[in-house]
Amino acid sequence: MTDHVHAVQPEPNMVQLLTPEGQRVEHPDYALDITDDEIAALYRDLVMVRRIDSEAIALQRQGELGLWASLLGQEAAQIGAGRALRTQDMAFPTYREHGVAWCRDVDALTLLGLFRGTNLGGWNPNENNFNLYTIVIGAQTLHATGYAMGIVRDGAVGTGDPERDTAVLAFFGDGASSQGDVNEAFVWAAAGNLPVVFFCQNNQWAISEPVERQSRVPLYMRSAGFGFPGLRVDGNDVLACLAVTRKALDNARAAQGPTLIEAYTYRMNPHTTNDDPRRYRLGSEAETWKLRDPIERVRAYLTREARVGPEFFASVDAESKQLAERVRAGCRALVDPTPESLFDHVHVELPEELQVQRAEFGEFVRSVEEMSA
Amino acid sequence: MTDHVHAVQPEPNMVQLLTPEGQRVEHPDYALDITDDEIAALYRDLVMVRRIDSEAIALQRQGELGLWASLLGQEAAQIGAGRALRTQDMAFPTYREHGVAWCRDVDALTLLGLFRGTNLGGWNPNENNFNLYTIVIGAQTLHATGYAMGIVRDGAVGTGDPERDTAVLAFFGDGASSQGDVNEAFVWAAAGNLPVVFFCQNNQWAISEPVERQSRVPLYMRSAGFGFPGLRVDGNDVLACLAVTRKALDNARAAQGPTLIEAYTYRMNPHTTNDDPRRYRLGSEAETWKLRDPIERVRAYLTREARVGPEFFASVDAESKQLAERVRAGCRALVDPTPESLFDHVHVELPEELQVQRAEFGEFVRSVEEMSA
Amino acid sequence: MSQPGERPTLTMAKALNQGLRKAMEADPKVLIMGEDVGKLGGVFRITDGLQKDFGEDRVIDTPLAESGIIGTAVGLAIRGYRPVCEIQFDGFVFPGFDQIVSQVAKFHNRSAGLMKMPITIRIPFGGGIGAVEHHSESPETYFAHTAGLKVVSCSNASDAYWMIQQAVADDDPIVFFEPKRLYHAAKSPIDGTATPLYQARVVRPGEHVTVVGYGPTISTVLEAAAACAEDGVELEVIDLRSISPLDMPTVVESVRRTGRLIVVHEAPNSFGVGAEIATRVQEQAFYSLEAPVLRVTGYDTPYPPSRLEHEWLPNLDRVLDAVDKIMEY
Amino acid sequence: MSQPGERPTLTMAKALNQGLRKAMEADPKVLIMGEDVGKLGGVFRITDGLQKDFGEDRVIDTPLAESGIIGTAVGLAIRGYRPVCEIQFDGFVFPGFDQIVSQVAKFHNRSAGLMKMPITIRIPFGGGIGAVEHHSESPETYFAHTAGLKVVSCSNASDAYWMIQQAVADDDPIVFFEPKRLYHAAKSPIDGTATPLYQARVVRPGEHVTVVGYGPTISTVLEAAAACAEDGVELEVIDLRSISPLDMPTVVESVRRTGRLIVVHEAPNSFGVGAEIATRVQEQAFYSLEAPVLRVTGYDTPYPPSRLEHEWLPNLDRVLDAVDKIMEY
């Protein structure tokens, strides 16, 4: 068992706008102009994505999903970042950004195919401006950077037209910060002054490895040496995450170049449903982080400061239950792909030799079916 | 033709101990305790490696070498760094560190095989603690870092024993700073607090691309975000290069961890003998840099300040001419490998199937020889 | 041969674990490095307990970057170490590909034999475990086509135990493919002695068709052999064990008797291991072949979503189908 | 067919340059990106003048990192662009290998066909130019074995001109191998029309032995054919042009007539392109083969120092030797 204890005390310069106790605090650089109704909407987001998450875990336990990567504890980081996006902006997730998917109106059921094994993602990245989940650690940060190069070439940056100017939000984890690809993305983004915001959810762990295995200094410091600003935000504070991401995306759209945001948060669950964290971390760590729960503080604020009544919370709960039911039923209803589909979309145009392979395969499948019929 | 002009003004915080005019200046952090005799020895080094270089270029023109990567303009960076090494230290060069090879007592003729095409390097990295030249940009920085991991595991760091404590010096270029491998090396070095010094010769160009294509901030700044110090040194000042590298290596040996040194210099010649820099840079740039020649300033110092007489310079010249002759003759005498050697050292133990391939090849070679005999 | 009862029985995972332990005990220069190999013991627990017993200096939880893992292993080898690198899943070896093909594979040659690269790169590979994308690939051909590398794969616990020790002790760089879906399958006995590492093994004799496989496909092929035997068709099953170098004498000797050859692997069909074996066999036993060499392999598509993987993989039905086809010649 | 005299004649380098220019003119979404492709026009001058005429936004001097080049190309493709990436030399594609095999090759499939990846990756390849290590590799098999990629190679200026345009216009990702030692060889005429990209071409008819090659080996094979013809042996020479997919009908039709097949490539022998062609031919034309398929290829060693490269490469003598051998059956 680990004898390692995380320095969970927030950095003194970590941006926070809502304390774990639910109190609004001001930050000189990140004023957030937000109504209580909007905060209530964020609360709803947080609850809904946590519900999707817990439902997916349950579905995995029941054998309906092969795997699930839980976002528990990281809801605020994802909703804050996701709600900072404008329609035309593009997001590049890892495999854990179910909360960002929610903000992009990507239906939870769309996400499940990958984890159920009925497809490999299978959505159109350009439909909701939400890229496919990317499992190869770090690879998507370069895609995001290239997309930002395209934005520049389209003249969709720095025009001052809020409908036109476009930015990219690239997600990655603390572990990913060690990958060559992520650092190359920093090189490109800086050299090209590209409209891309790198959003690192430092959830303290890369499977079993604590962030100290990757870096001995806070990750937000990484970008300065590449020539663009970095900052650390309380990743469990949805308001702070919204504020800093909004500002960074604004800067990007205004042709001010990239920003690195380190959202300091915690992976409350195992890495995935396959993982057993008892082998490498103390349960007490999660206990400490529970006190910083991203939802509780918003609820506390809404109750105490905004005087939101129990009906609101009840209605959100009810809605989340409905969602859960829909996810549950919808997951079970996801159709298995047909054997013939194996050869679909290998290429835009299937070469002759693969047409032959497909035909032979089809014949074989039919012959086996006949045999067993 | 480029309209781009380099900001060749040294950074205000660039370490310099000998001005282009040959005047010693002090630096608060980098005192250098050095005798005039030692400076004269450095002068000899500089002249000798420049001579090797110009001889190799001539040999390439005469068709004796397939290629040469000239170090012209970078002699001070390489001799300063190379002379900071202790015997037990290990150096990991790119393909341009002929000056470092000199300091490691690797004979110039040993280097030529690779460029003549008689071998692929073919020396033992552990014989002179000088790794094989590495052409794949950046790859050697990881080798250096791994070697430093080995030093730590051997307990050869931080013991205080000057014969035992060991450090690694990893060379790379400004262009290489963009490669994933180099940044991963920084990650490893920092996370492991490894005894490795990264020595970046920023010669302003990666073939045709100015350093601004790679980074919009000075390269020495890169390391801070990984958690270790970086500094810029006048790469044309052999005393400064010696002083900063010595200190960085001392720190490394004393278990103080890695340092990044950016030696600010200039590639006076084409990238290699294959290159035509007129396509991408102004000749005037080199003219400016000529005023900062790494050898002239040492000569000026020795003449004016150390009162070294013309006999010394004449003797160095004579020695360099002898060396040149030896290189010239030695290069031509380098034996071509025999066809049979194709299968040597593919593996430590040649598998049977390759023994068969070798035998068939041998038979074929003999049959062709007989035919043409 | 000793009685099975006398021999210890292990899962393949445990056999690898014990083999690695032996290798570490045998040579203090042996290091294990990779993502999550330390405290966690690897996502498949292959290195379970080793960090505890050998310390963090010898069982190293590295930063998350495969090029870094291989590249630093090269440096460690230059310093005299003998690194065993774990790649967490097959699909994640590619960020380290450059260091493997341009450095690990070539270093000994570039140094004119003056420097050895005794690096073992362990890769859990193959499909059938219901995983998400990039977790079921079979990239062995990339390495087999790379001069300077040796490529081996174990198909059972006993080989796993012995081969990993042989690989670590070998002075050449070796890519070691472990069929992950067999890691935690039934225990099986560990032989008392090792077979030479680069030698194939006839795991079932037969006279009608030679079937060659390695790693995860051997169990399927043996199933097929049992089924065929009921119909009077005797398959001779050869476990290659080494993919590069190839033990062609064993394969050719068999084909000379049977006149028929089927090669089975999970990697995509085209430009795969099957092609190399087919080509060498038709070169070396041209007049013995009574039918073309057939291949039963993954299709030339990306590895499919897991709900389709059993259709895609060389399963029992597909092997039997190939036997039917080849017997028709 | 128009008279040779009427057709423009170009070096392969210039043909590629003009083909790329046409492609850029045809579609404003076409971008060129790579190391030194802009101001310098590439180390081989293939993109000479293009940045000047199309601007720095369309001809991009990238930072020095191949994974970055390919990875950002993927992002540009998602944004609707059509990137043409130059890898400076064959041996430097490997840092970008992960992005190629796990992203470029699979993206269309992973998106269920909803996203195209019209990326062309140009790689100067092959040896014979007296270069230092890593500058003479033939890595085509790695890509041919990767489902989702198409792999082509031109052997002459006319194909270079047309094929590069076809590749850029193709909606699938294509790895485009250019035989660098022919870049600045003698000029040759440019055909008035293009051959379909994935179609092989019989470049010399013959009745005795079919010899298949691609890219740099075609000229050697044609030399061999001329030499053999003097001895009365007629080689039928096929330029594959496309390595994946393979135009097997053209090859098999030829082998059915000749009964003999030799495959020639510079890449190492084992697990190479020759193996795949041999295997398919013996599958598809088993009873037509009068001799085993033979291979004339690079040896299974790292690419040698340049003083030995002509021994290592499939040179004229080696092809002739194989013809002698195959005629003995």
Ligand SMILES: Cc1ncc(C[n+]2csc(CCOP(=O)(O)OP(=O)(O)O)c2C)c(N)n1
């Ligand atoms: C290139 C690559 N190597 C290894 C893996 C296996 N792997 C999956 S997730 C993971 C840890 C990622 O940690 P982090 O970046 O912090 O993201 P988190 O999972 O914590 O969100 C690893 C090693 C992978 N997916 N890709």
Ligand SMILES: Cc1ncc(C[n+]2csc(CCOP(=O)(O)OP(=O)(O)O)c2C)c(N)n1
């Ligand atoms: C991985 C890789 N990509 C491309 C090249 C081709 N190449 C050789 S040298 C060079 C430029 C290197 O620039 P820099 O790092 O500044 O070193 P310098 O040559 O200036 O010393 C390039 C692109 C290579 N050798 N390796």
Ligand SMILES: [Mg+2]
């Ligand atoms: Mg993490």
Ligand SMILES: [Mg+2]
């Ligand atoms: Mg440079």
